[in-house]
Every structure is written in C-alpha cells, then in structure tokens.
Amino acid sequence: MWVWCVALGQAQAGPWLFTADEKKSKFDIEVTLDLGLVKESDDDSTRVKGTIIAELEPDEDPETIRITHVDAQPTKSKLQLKYSFGPFGILGKANFTMTDFRIMLEPEDAGEAAELDEDGNFNQIENVPSMTGLVKYDLDTVAVKRKGEMDLSDPEEMPEDAPEPEPFDVEGQLIWDGDVPVLTFDFDIEQELKSDEFKGITVEVSAEGTIVARGERLVIEQPVLTIAPIDGGGLRLSWEPGDYVLEAATEVTFAELEIIELDEGQAEYVDKPSGDRPQRFYRLRSR
Numbered sequence: 001m002w003v004w005c006v007a008l009g010q011a012q013a014g015p016w017l018f019t020a021d022e023k024k025s026k027f028d029i030e031v032t033l034d035l036g037l038v039k040e041s042d043d044d045s046t047r048v049k050g051t052i053i054a055e056l057e058p059d060e061d062p063e064t065i066r067i068t069h070v071d072a073q074p075t076k077s078k079l080q081l082k083y084s085f086g087p088f089g090i091l092g093k094a095n096f097t098m099t100d101f102r103i104m105l106e107p108e109d110a111g112e113a114a115e116l117d118e119d120g121n122f123n124q125i126e127n128v129p130s131m132t133g134l135v136k137y138d139l140d141t142v143a144v145k146r147k148g149e150m151d152l153s154d155p156e157e158m159p160e161d162a163p164e165p166e167p168f169d170v171e172g173q174l175i176w177d178g179d180v181p182v183l184t185f186d187f188d189i190e191q192e193l194k195s196d197e198f199k200g201i202t203v204e205v206s207a208e209g210t211i212v213a214r215g216e217r218l219v220i221e222q223p224v225l226t227i228a229p230i231d232g233g234g235l236r237l238s239w240e241p242g243d244y245v246l247e248a249a250t251e252v253t254f255a256e257l258e259i260i261e262l263d264e265g266q267a268e269y270v271d272k273p274s275g276d277r278p279q280r281f282y283r284l285r286s287r
Contacts, residue, residue: 015068018052018183018213022075025049027103027187027209029074031081031096034202035143042081042096046074050102052183052213056174057113065122066113067170067185070105070129072211085141092141101133103189103207111167116174124170129189131165131205143200150195165191181215225284234272235280241267243287252281 025048032041053069056062079098085091109128116122132153139146172185186209193203226238237246246260246269260269271280 015218016054016056016181016215017218018054018181018215020048020050020052020072020211020213022047022049024212025072025210027072027074027207029079029098029101030206030208032202032204032206033083033094034204035085035091035141036200040083040085042083044076044079044081046076046079048072048209048211049075050211052211053218054183054215055113056181062116062174064113064115065124065174066110067105067124067127068107068110070103072103074101092139092143094141095138097136099134099136102131103187104130104132106130111170114170120174122170122172122174126167127170128167129165129191131189131191131207135193139201150193152193163192163194165189177214183213183215184210186210223284223286225282227282230270232272234270236268236270237282237284238268239284241265244284245287247283247285249281250279254281254283 026045027048028043028045030041030043032039050070050072052067052071055066055068057064057066077099079101081096081098083094083096085093105127109130111124111126114122114124134149134151136149137147166189168187168189170185170187172183175182175184188206188208190204190206193205195203223239223242223244228236228238230236244262246262247254247257248260248271249255249257262269271282
C-alpha cells in the first residue's frame with residue numbers, strides 16, 4: 001500500500017509585517033565631504049516611514065526574532081545638505097540634495113535569528129544594509145568643480161572597487177500590546193559613496209536612528225497541491241506555476257524530509273513507489 005498526504009507544514013517561524021509609527025520613528029543623516037586638506041559635515045533630521053518584516057519563533061511566546069526585511073524612508077521629500085569649506089567659504093562650497101532616499105535590508109543580507117530575553121530585548125548582528133536614492137550635487141571648490149546627479153540604486157554608476165557597506169547591529173526590544181507586537185530598535189549605519197564623479201573626494205554617509213513599529217501577522221497564501229494516481233502505480237502532483245519548494249517525507253512530522261528540486265516554471269511532478277518507502281507525505285511551500 002502506498003499512502004500519500006499533503007501537509008501544510010511544521011510549526012515554523014511566523015512572518016509578521018510591522019509598520020513604522022511616523023510620530024515615534026526618526027533618524028539623523030550626516031554626510032561628510034573630505035577634500036583631503038579640508039573636511040566638512042552637514043546633517044539633516046527626519047521622521048521615518050516604512051515597513052519591516054520579522055520572523056517570530058514560535059508564534060506564541062516567541063523565543064527568537066529575525067528581522068528579514070527593512071524599507072525605511074524619510075517623511076521629508078528631500079534631504080538637503082550645505083557645505084562651506086575654509087573660513088567664510090574661501091575654499092569653496094557644495095550642495096547635496098537627496099530624494100527617494102531609502103535604507104534597505106534584504107533577506108539574504110539579514111543576520112541570523114536573535115534570542116529574546118525575558119524582557120524582549122535582542123541584538124541581531126551582522127546585517128548588511130543598502131542605501132538607495134538619487135543624489136544631486138553641486139561642487140564648487142578649489143579642488144573640484146562639478147555638478148550632476150548619482151543614482152545610488154544603479155550598480156552601473158558605482159565603480160567595481162566601490163567599498164562594501166559595513167554590517168550593522170539591530171539592537172531592540174519586542175513587547176506586546178495585547179495581541180499586537182510592538183518592535184523598537186536602534187540602528188547606526190555608515191557607508192562610503194564612491195564614484196568617478198567624486199574622484200579626489202571621500203563622501204561618507206551616516207544614518208543613525210530609532211524605529212518604533214506595530215505588527216500584524218503577514219498572511220501568505222498557501223499553494224494548492226493536487227495529487228492524482230496514474231497508470232503504473234505512480235502519483236502525479238500538480239500545482240499552479242510559482243516559485244515553490246516541494247518536500248517529501250516518510251513520516252507526517254517531516255522530521256527527515258527530502259527536497260525535490262524543481263525547474264523554473266515547473267508545475268507538476270511524478271513520483272513512483274519503492275520498497276524502502278511504502279508511504280510518502282508531500283507538502284508544497286513558497287520559497
């Protein structure tokens with residue numbers, strides 16, 4: 001006898017979507033221009049809007065948290081920075097305007113899950129951020145006279161030897177307001193911008209701030225797996241095309257599972273019984 005079963009999955013980390021509280025979230029951005037002989041900084045402050053996705057495990061009374069996605073952006077439409085080099089600007093001036101500025105963290109760049117202590121405090125380390133946005137600059141100094149713009153999200157505008165962003169730690173706290181999780185964390189990010197346009201100038205961007213966000217469970221629609229017998233004693237598994245992982249196991253707990261590799265666009269799989277696995281359980285999940 002060959003038995004099959006479709007399981008929705010084991011207890012696993014639950015994704016939660018957090019939305020930043022714009023009244024309580026803010027960051028300061030500082031951009032330093034180093035011309036070699038002279039160095040000046042200017043800063044701007046803004047409240048923050050955006051979203052965070054975090055995995056809490058287990059779902060009830062979580063013991064760990066992993067922030068997998070951050071999209072934080074200023075509520076201001078523009079961040080404006082002005083520089084005066086030397087006494088009374090005798091060595092020149094510069095203006096920077098940043099629009100559509102975002103601080104991002106993608107799942108592949110997020111650190112490992114962090115343990116929550118009894119007060120909900122945690123520290124998720126080794127997160128690699130990215131900054132995106134459009135920088136318009138007007139440099140009129142004794143060393144450089146240049147005017148233009150740079151798209152931080154366009155890799156073609158970044159030289160191959162551009163420095164990698166420095167990893168940062170997410171130090172925060174997760175508390176509960178009834179059944180609503182409230183996430184608070186601090187961040188301090190530094191990144192050096194390098195461009196052929198900035199030859200001779202070092203541009204350092206620092207963003208430091210706090211985000212306070214309230215969460216709701218992120219509902220992910222489960223893919224539907226259809227199983228039908230075929231001639232010869234096999235089973236045909238089919239589903240709507242998508243980016244999925246097919247898993248099989250001989251026990252319903254999926255304690256020891258086999259990952260069945262799927263090609264891009266694949267929407268069915270045929271399995272046949274064998275003597276060492278008289279029963280098989282399957283589940284299809286989104287990547």
